[in-house]
Amino acid sequence: METNDPRQNNPSGRHGQGADKDAPGRLRRLRPRLLTAGAAALALISATAVYASVQSDKAEPAARPDSSISATPTMSGTASPTSASAAATTAAPSTPAVTATPIAAATPFTPAFDAQINTIIAANSRYQVGVAIIDVKDGVAHEYGDKTKFVAASTAKVLAAAGYYNLVETGRASLTARMGSSTSGAQIRQMIQQSNNQSWALILGAVGQKGLTAYAASLGITYDRTLNHLSPAETAKTLSLLYSGQLLNAEHTAQLLSYMQNTNFETLIPAAVPAGITVFHKYGLLFGNLHDASILVHGDKAYAFVVYTLGKDGSDAAARTRVIHELTQATAAGLF
Numbered sequence: 001m002e003t004n005d006p007r008q009n010n011p012s013g014r015h016g017q018g019a020d021k022d023a024p025g026r027l028r029r030l031r032p033r034l035l036t037a038g039a040a041a042l043a044l045i046s047a048t049a050v051y052a053s054v055q056s057d058k059a060e061p062a063a064r065p066d067s068s069i070s071a072t073p074t075m076s077g078t079a080s081p082t083s084a085s086a087a088a089t090t091a092a093p094s095t096p097a098v099t100a101t102p103i104a105a106a107t108p109f110t111p112a113f114d115a116q117i118n119t120i121i122a123a124n125s126r127y128q129v130g131v132a133i134i135d136v137k138d139g140v141a142h143e144y145g146d147k148t149k150f151v152a153a154s155t156a157k158v159l160a161a162a163g164y165y166n167l168v169e170t171g172r173a174s175l176t177a178r179m180g181s182s183t184s185g186a187q188i189r190q191m192i193q194q195s196n197n198q199s200w201a202l203i204l205g206a207v208g209q210k211g212l213t214a215y216a217a218s219l220g221i222t223y224d225r226t227l228n229h230l231s232p233a234e235t236a237k238t239l240s241l242l243y244s245g246q247l248l249n250a251e252h253t254a255q256l257l258s259y260m261q262n263t264n265f266e267t268l269i270p271a272a273v274p275a276g277i278t279v280f281h282k283y284g285l286l287f288g289n290l291h292d293a294s295i296l297v298h299g300d301k302a303y304a305f306v307v308y309t310l311g312k313d314g315s316d317a318a319a320r321t322r323v324i325h326e327l328t329q330a331t332a333a334g335l336f
Contacts, residue, residue: 109133109142113334120330121145124323128310131327132232133335134240136295136302141233149229150308153284154195155293156228158256159238161188163207163215165252173206192259192282219247232306235293239304243280243295260295268292268321269305272328277336288313290320298336305331 121129121144130146164184167173175185180202191199204212209225216223219241221234241247242256260280269292270279281294293306307327309320 108335110334113330114142114144116330116334117144117327120323120326124320126311127316127320127323128308129323129327130232130306130308132236132304132306133331134233134236134304136240136244136304139237139240139244141236143233146308147231147233149231149234150291150310151286151289152228152230152235152308153286153289153291154197154200155235155282155284155291155306155308156223156230157191157195157200158235158242158260158282158293159216159221159223159230160200160203160207160212161192161256161259162238162242162247163212164188164203165248165256166215167207167211169249169252179203179206188256189259192256193262194264195283232308235308236304236306239280239293239295239306243297243302243304257295268324269294269296269307269328272325272332274329274332274336277332284308285317290317290324292324296332296335301336303331303335 117131121131128146128150130148130150131144132147133142133144134140164173165188168175173184175183175188177184179187180198184203184206187196187199187202190196191203204225207215212225213223219238221230221237223230223234238247242253245253247253248256257280260282263281263283265283265285268283268290269281273279273296276298278297279294280297281292284291284293288311289309290311291306291308294304296303296305305328307324309323311317311320
């Protein structure tokens with residue numbers, strides 16, 4: 001390419017007086033060539049810029065204004081040419097998208113953990129003990145000991161409360177409706193927080209025996225109010241669905257969970273949980289049945305943890321309370 005550097009016509013670089021007498025004429029003859037060279041340079045620069053713009057448009061098409069479509073980022077490696085030689089080169093194909101292989105999180109339900117829970121249950125074989133634990137993130141039930149149905153006692157009140165909230169959410173009932181000496185909302189709170197049996201009877205009357213059976217069936221639970229039988233895993237499922245927001249709307253979920261704190265009987269699971277773990281629970285105490293059904297929460301971990309026990313009568317309640325404490329401590333240590 002020609003340049004405007006005068007040293008190309010005067011290799012010495014000197015500009016002495018009289019060095020070139022014909023300089024004016026030479027300049028007139030050189031001007032057309034300079035103009036031609038300049039025009040060519042401008043054309044080349046313009047062509048390169050246009051090529052770069054076209055390549056950029058091909059490599060990265062504009063996103064469509066559709067908020068319902070989520071873009072998946074991919075890796076691409078198309079470089080923009082910056083010279084005439086690059087403009088003549090065919091663009092390299094894009095690098096294929098790289099899909100990361102997720103690393104499975106380690107489960108806390110190890111053989112050692114299972115063995116510890118089973119050992120505690122085996123050491124107390126004079127009682128009928130059933131344990132169910134569900135990680136609310138996956139909904140999988142881990143069962144230990146007796147997996148059959150027990151008389152659920154007052155732990156079934158959570159299912160009854162959910163049944164009534166379901167009527168409210170489907171427009172068939174109201175929490176402000178008059179019920180007994182107060183409102184239905186107040187009766188639910190008394191039923192859960194104070195384990196009031198009169199409140200339970202009123203809520204059951206509103207939901208109806210067939211209505212509650214049908215509601216339980218919609219959750220995959222077989223329940224007959226006249227028997228009041230539930231397995232530890234069925235109760236754990238109800239609690240897992242509740243905490244994960246799959247049972248009720250956000251407002252009713254928060255309300256029901258708040259009633260499951262600071263209850264009138266905190267001596268079972270809550271008494272054995274280490275500091276820093278939040279507990280929501282509903283106990284059950286009826287003749288030889290001593291149960292506690294809870295949700296244990298710490299950080300981003302949450303588990304439905306249910307212990308059902310059946311003894312001879314209430315005379316061994318203190319001993320079974322110790323069993324529940326042992327199971328709670330082992331569970332908390334293994335899961336958190």
